[in-house]
Amino acid sequence: MELDVIQTALGGQRAVYNGVRVKTIPKPLRLFNKNRSYAFRGTVYLAPNILNGGPDEAVRTLRHEYGHTRQYARLGFCRYLFGIFLPSMTHTPREHYYSQKWEVTADAFGDVDRAGTGEAHLPGAEKDGEDYLRHLERRLDSRRQR
Numbered sequence: 001m002e003l004d005v006i007q008t009a010l011g012g013q014r015a016v017y018n019g020v021r022v023k024t025i026p027k028p029l030r031l032f033n034k035n036r037s038y039a040f041r042g043t044v045y046l047a048p049n050i051l052n053g054g055p056d057e058a059v060r061t062l063r064h065e066y067g068h069t070r071q072y073a074r075l076g077f078c079r080y081l082f083g084i085f086l087p088s089m090t091h092t093p094r095e096h097y098y099s100q101k102w103e104v105t106a107d108a109f110g111d112v113d114r115a116g117t118g119e120a121h122l123p124g125a126e127k128d129g130e131d132y133l134r135h136l137e138r139r140l141d142s143r144r145q146r
């Protein structure tokens with residue numbers, strides 16, 4: 001089912017996963033990034049080469065990016081942009097990438113299992129990620145009360 005969603009999106013047709021729109025990275029933006037899938041404004045954008053790492057990895061990526069749309073739903077535009085999207089796009093060391101505090105809750109919301117992939121979450125990473133999300137949420141609450 002998830003692979004169908006990926007194939008449909010890669011084929012340029014309308015694809016939806018758990019109510020979320022799934023597309024490929026728009027062509028003009030591929031000049032800057034064509035290899036890293038991402039999620040923005042509640043839409044998942046898949047890298048055109050998403051299947052190169054095999055179907056299991058592609059499904060993990062779809063689930064992970066879906067998880068980012070759940071973060072977006074909780075945080076809104078600004079906090080997602082500065083708290084999740086930009087750190088995620090500018091963080092280059094690939095080691096323990098999915099244990100980063102802005103990444104790990106995307107795995108959790110997307111129900112991604114990385115056991116046995118070499119990308120399993122570091123001890124404590126999930127709690128750090130939840131704390132980070134709550135910290136970002138509180139920043140809006142305090143602004144609202146002013």
Ligand SMILES: [Zn+2]
Pocket residue numbers: 064068088103106
């Ligand atoms: Zn991510």
